[in-house]
Amino acid sequence: SSELTQDPAVSVALGQTVRITCQGDSLRSYYASWYQQKPGQAPVLVIYGKNNRPSGIPDRFSGSSSGNTASLTITGAQAEDEADYYCNSRDSSGNRIGVFGGGTKLTVL
């Protein structure tokens, strides 16, 4: 199995841009997906594939990848974006066995 590493906490000023990163060997071969989770709620998919957003996800959310690092960028962060964010990918053998990062708590100041 593989590990995905995220910074535990990140903060951003209202309206500014923030990048949340996810590192892991499997990301050299596979895309990460990203999930937003607000307190008491189920996770919600916000980014998948190279840089795709499900219907209903604002276009201020975008994804990118380079080497062993995947990134979720929020351009013009809003108060409602304050949440935990998790990355997910395959394991290093390519099995569709979910591996999640430890999560990043985003605070919007």
Place this chain on the structure above:
Amino acid sequence: EVQLVETGGGLIQPGGSLRLSCAASGFTVSSNYMSWVRQAPGKGLEWVSVIYSGGSTYYADSVKGRFTISRDNSKNTLYLQMNSLRAEDTAVYYCARDWVSEDAFDIWGQGTMVTVSS
């Protein structure tokens, strides 16, 4: 409407058993990969198990040999049979549709809480 609804959680003593259900609507469980993901209080997401559309099953090492994932095609429902429960299995359990072509969990249930305590 596409949705997943989990039921079956509750308070159970260590060593006990519990079966979680996840009823799907708006799509067919048997045509999709379906997973269980859990979240211990104050902790991150942990993948637990998956059942492929072809029927193959896989488990996290932490639950292997104790948990069994299955589905009832006639009821369009996913299950997680949990045996030999431990305190560390205490968590909210989510079922999720695995959008395998995109490597993403696109539909999630609301979760059901399992508390293992004496």
